[in-house]
Amino acid sequence: MREITFAQALDEAVAEEMRRDERVITLGTDFTGNPHKEFGPARVRFTPISESVLTGMGLGAAGCGYRPIVNWRMVTFSFVAMDQVVNQASKIRYMFGGQADFPVTYRCSTGGGMNLAAQHSQSPYSMWMHVAGLKIILPATPADAKGLLKSAIRDNNPVVSFECSRLNAVAGPVPDGDHLVPLGVADVKRSGSDVTVVGLAYYVQEALAVAAELAQEGISVEVVDPRTLVPLDVETIRASVRKTGRLVIVDEAPPTCSAAAEIAAAVVEDSTTFRALKSAVQRVCAAPVPVPYSPTLEKAALPDRAAIIAAIRCTLK
C-alpha cells in the first residue's frame, strides 16, 4: 500500500470530497494543497481573520444546503468564536426541533510538543465534548485521518476535526480509492491480553511503541484508538477491558474533566466491566498547567513513554 503523510491524507480527503460534491466549500485564511487552483475562488474562500463570523457562516450556509469546511487552523483560534461554537453550532439543530440539518466541518490543529507555548499547544476536545451537539474526530494515523475527515464532511451534523500537530509529518499506509472510516467506531490498533491502553491521537503511536517494547518482557498490551470522541465507541473499549482486566488511558490534555476522565467513567459505570477490573484505572495526562515553552519544561508537562510504562506496571502490581 502507498504511504503518505497525515497532512497529505487530510488534503486528499478535502480534495476528493470537493470533487465528489459541489456543495462542499472551504473557508480559511490559508490552505495547504492548493485547492483554489482546482476548485476556484467561489468554493475556496480566502477569508479575513474573523473566526466568529466564519464559524457562524459555515453553520448558516450549512442550514441553506451547503457543506462548508471552516478552517480554524489552530484550535486556539476557535476560542475567539466561542459564541458560535457553544451557543449556536452545538445547539442549533436540537433547539429548532430538528427542522434542518447543519453539515459543517470545523478543522483545527491540536496538541503540544512543537515548542509553540501555552496558547498554541492546547488539546481542548473535552470542552467541545461537554457542550453536546458536536461530533468530534481525533485521528491517529494517515489512513484514519483521511477516512474520518471524508466521513465528517459527508455527515449531516457539525463535526470538529482535531488534527494533532505532532502527527502532521508522520507517514503511513493509506488505501487507494474512496477510503471512508465511519464516525463512532473505535479501532483496536494492537491486540493484547494483559493491559488495555486507550491512546488518543499522537499517544496511539506512543502506546504502540510502548506495547512493542513491553512485549520483549512478555507483557501483552492491547492498544485501542477511539478515533472519534463523539460519538464515543464505549463498547469496544469496555470489551477490551473485560478481556484484559486493566486500563490505562493516555492523552496530552490535562486530566480534569478530560476525554480520559470520560473514558474512565464510561468503563467503570458498566457493572460487568467494573467487575472484570483487576486493578485501578490509570490516567496518563498532561500536567495541569498551560503548556510551557522551554523544551525541558514542555517535556515535563506532556506524557511520555516512561510515564505510560510506569502506569502499565502500576496496573500489573
Added chain:
Amino acid sequence: MADGNDALIALLRNMILIREFDELALNLREGGKIYGTVHPYVGQEAVAVGVCANLTDADRVTSTHRGHGHCIAKGADIKRMMAELFGRVDGYCKGKGGSMHIADFAVGMLGANGIVGGGLPLATGAALAAQLDGKGNVAVCFFGDGAVSEGEFHEAMNISSVWKLPIVFVCENNQYAANNAVAVQHRNVDLALHAGSYGMPGLTVDGNDVLGVREVSRTAIERARRGEGPTLLECKTYRWYFHAMRAVRPPETRPAEEIAAWKARDPIARMSTELISRRVLSESDLGGLQRQVRADLEAAVAFAEASPFPDAGDILVDMFATA
C-alpha cells in the same frame, strides 16, 4: 411593487397581528400559561413588516431574542408559534426552543436567537449560500442597537462587504440595549454611520413608518439581488415596554415623557390613519381587521392548548441528524 389595496391592508393587518400576538403573550406569561421569558416587540412592528414585504420564502432572515414580529412578518404560522410558547409538540421546535428559538426554515426564517449579535454570522452564511446559488435571493439580518457593540457585527459587516454578499443588515435602533439608553452604549447614536467604514451604503429610516421602511429597505434588497453587495439600514424606533419579562412585568425605568412621545408616533395608528385617509379602508373595516386578528389568535391558543406536551422519553430526539 404594485400598491394594490390588498398589499397595503396586509401591511396593516400584519402589524396588528404582531402587536396583538405579543400583548397576548405577555398576558399568557403573567397567567402562567407559558414559561420562561418574553421579549415584546410592541412598538417596532413597522420594521419587520416593512422589510419582509420585499422578501419571498427563498430569502432568509435571522432574528433576535425579540423575534415574534420577525417570525410573523416572514410568514410563520401563528398556531405553531403559539404551540411553541406553550411548550407543546406541535410548536415549531416541538417545544424544545420556546420564545427565543422559534424558527421556520420552510419560510426562510432561520431562527430567533438568545445571544445579542449571534444571528449576524448565521445570516452572513445564508448570504454566502444565496451568492453561491446565484438565483438573486438575499439574506436579511435583524438586530438591535445593542448588537452593534458586539464583535460579530464588525466581522459580519467586513466580510460581507469584501465578498459583496447579498445581505441587508437591518439595525432596529429601539433606543435601549436592555436597560441602557443608546447614548450610554455608543458615542455616535446614528448607527448607520458605521456603514462608511465598511465601504457599504448606510441608510436611515423612520422605523415607525411602515411604508417608508418598505421603500427604503426595497432599495437595499434590490441592490443585494443585483449582486452589488450589502447595505446597513438603521430603523429608528422604540420599544414600548420593558426589555423582557418572566413571571411579572418589571417596573418602568425610562422617562414618561419619552415613552409618551414615542407612543404618539404609534406605527399602527399612523398606518391606519393613512389608509383611512386614502380611502383604502374604513373605520369599520379596521374594526373588522382587529376582530379577525383576535379570532385568529384565539384559534392559535386553542390549537396550542390542544397540542400535547412532549413525551419525556423523546428527550434525545433531534440531537443529531441520522443520515
